[in-house]
Amino acid sequence: MIFSLALLSLAGAAFASSACTGTINSLSDVTAAVACTTVNLNSFTVPGGQALTLSLLDGTTVNMNGDIFFGNLSWAGPLFTVSGKSITFNGNGHKFDGGGPFYWDGLGGNGGVVKPAPMMKIKISGTYSNVKVVNSPSRVYSVSNPAPLVMTGLTIDNSQGDLPNSKSNGIAAGHNTDGFDVSTTDLTIQNSMIKNQDDCLAINKGSNIVFKGNTCSGGHGISVGSIDSDVTVSGVVISGNTIINNDQALRIKTKSASTGSTVSNITYSGNTATGIRQFGIIIDESYPDTLGTPGTGVKISGVNFVSPVTSITVNSGAQRVAVNCGSGACTGTWNWSNLKVSGGTAGPITGFSGISGFSQ
Ligand SMILES: *[C@@H]1O[C@H](CO)[C@@H](O)[C@H](O)[C@H]1NC(C)=O
Ligand SMILES: *[C@@H]1O[C@H](CO)[C@@H](O)[C@H](O)[C@H]1NC(C)=O
Ligand SMILES: *[C@@H]1O[C@H](CO)[C@@H](O)[C@H](O)[C@H]1NC(C)=O
Numbered sequence: 475m476i477f478s479l480a481l482l483s484l485a486g487a488a489f490a491s492s493a494c495t496g497t498i499n500s501l502s503d504v505t506a507a508v509a510c511t512t513v514n515l516n517s518f519t520v521p522g523g524q525a526l527t528l529s530l531l532d533g534t535t536v537n538m539n540g541d542i543f544f545g546n547l548s549w550a551g552p553l554f555t556v557s558g559k560s561i562t563f564n565g566n567g568h569k570f571d572g573g574g575p576f577y578w579d580g581l582g583g584n585g586g587v588v589k590p591a592p593m594m595k596i597k598i599s600g601t602y603s604n605v606k607v608v609n610s611p612s613r614v615y616s617v618s619n620p621a622p623l624v625m626t627g628l629t630i631d632n633s634q635g636d637l638p639n640s641k642s643n644g645i646a647a648g649h650n651t652d653g654f655d656v657s658t659t660d661l662t663i664q665n666s667m668i669k670n671q672d673d674c675l676a677i678n679k680g681s682n683i684v685f686k687g688n689t690c691s692g693g694h695g696i697s698v699g700s701i702d703s704d705v706t707v708s709g710v711v712i713s714g715n716t717i718i719n720n721d722q723a724l725r726i727k728t729k730s731a732s733t734g735s736t737v738s739n740i741t742y743s744g745n746t747a748t749g750i751r752q753f754g755i756i757i758d759e760s761y762p763d764t765l766g767t768p769g770t771g772v773k774i775s776g777v778n779f780v781s782p783v784t785s786i787t788v789n790s791g792a793q794r795v796a797v798n799c800g801s802g803a804c805t806g807t808w809n810w811s812n813l814k815v816s817g818g819t820a821g822p823i824t825g826f827s828g829i830s831g832f833s834q
Contacts, residue, residue, distance in 0.1 A: 530556065543573070
């Protein structure tokens with residue numbers, strides 16, 4: 475009896491002490507602050523080579539009250555990690571500044587200086603809202619939520635990386651600046667603005683993923699893939715997005731060498747794309763080639779365009795729709811009656827004859 479009373483009072487003390495407000499003005503404040511279920515994040519600069527890592531108690535509310543900068547140093551990152559369950563993360567319009575121009579050399583993760591990537595690692599459930607990220611060194615968000623998460627009202631602005639710099643040999647200095655890399659379940663990303671130089675969204679595996687009401691500008695469009703071996707992607711909804719001046723609007727890419735994977739139940743609706751430079755829609759099983767010899771180890775089914783119409787305008791010189799399936803790998807009937815694509819030229823549709831309601 476005495477023992478259990480002692481336990482009760484300990485639990486009570488723990489509860490009482492976490493109902494505090496922690497304030498972070500530098501890395502040295504983090505440990506004490508995350509023992510509280512309200513955390514205020516004030517403006518400061520994280521020293522180069524170090525990370526801001528918030529391992530939060532369940533139910534914590536984080537309020538950003540200012541901008542976070544990261545010192546410039548070549549290392550692997552990530553720069554920011556947040557984890558916890560049932561978190562309310564309020565960015566309040568403040569930004570994380572990755573110092574991209576210090577790292578950018580037109581090579582991204584493919585060479586040159588080592589760049590912190592991803593810049594932002596999100597491992598929370600709950601909501602993550604009104605956060606701005608500018609000038610990521612390379613990939614921006616990696617998301618692996620432990621339970622349902624809504625990411626809303628975000629801004630990613632890497633547009634400064636569209637310009638060449640002294641290290642980039644005349645090409646865009648920013649490279650591999652993926653907006654969201656997602657291998658997860660029960661995630662919604664909505665009402666956000668993404669200006670970058672690579673995939674706006676890349677879904678590598680997972681289910682019940684919704685991407686809606688976002689604007690993607692300057693990059694490589696909205697992508698499922700690239701798909702590796704032994705992964706499943708199912709239940710993806712891509713709706714009401716605006717895609718401006720991207721290489722492609724909507725893409726599914728699977729690696730030609732992959733085996734044992736499935737991609738199914740991918741639904742597009744009400745998306746609008748303009749200024750598309752290479753392909754309006756591309757479904758290609760030959761990655762890393764483009765429209766090369768496709769593999770047969772990734773089964774794709776249930777790729778549909780439902781009401782309202784998805785409307786895509788491609789540039790002259792671009793192809794409207796290209797589909798390149800391995801023999802027997804794409805199956806079923808895909809209803810594309812709510813897809814309209816104009817401009818450019820028709821692309822090849824090979825390895826699959828199950829697309830209904832659409833001709834180009
Ligand atoms: C990192 O370098 C970039 C480009 O040189 C600069 O804009 C940024 O202010 C620097 N960041 C810090 C924290 O000094
Ligand atoms: C397809 O995915 C959606 C969104 O996740 C889901 O609501 C629906 O039940 C799925 N349909 C099938 C046939 O699995
Ligand atoms: C495709 O969807 C349209 C609109 O919902 C519908 O009218 C049509 O019957 C469907 N076609 C097939 C083959 O299911």
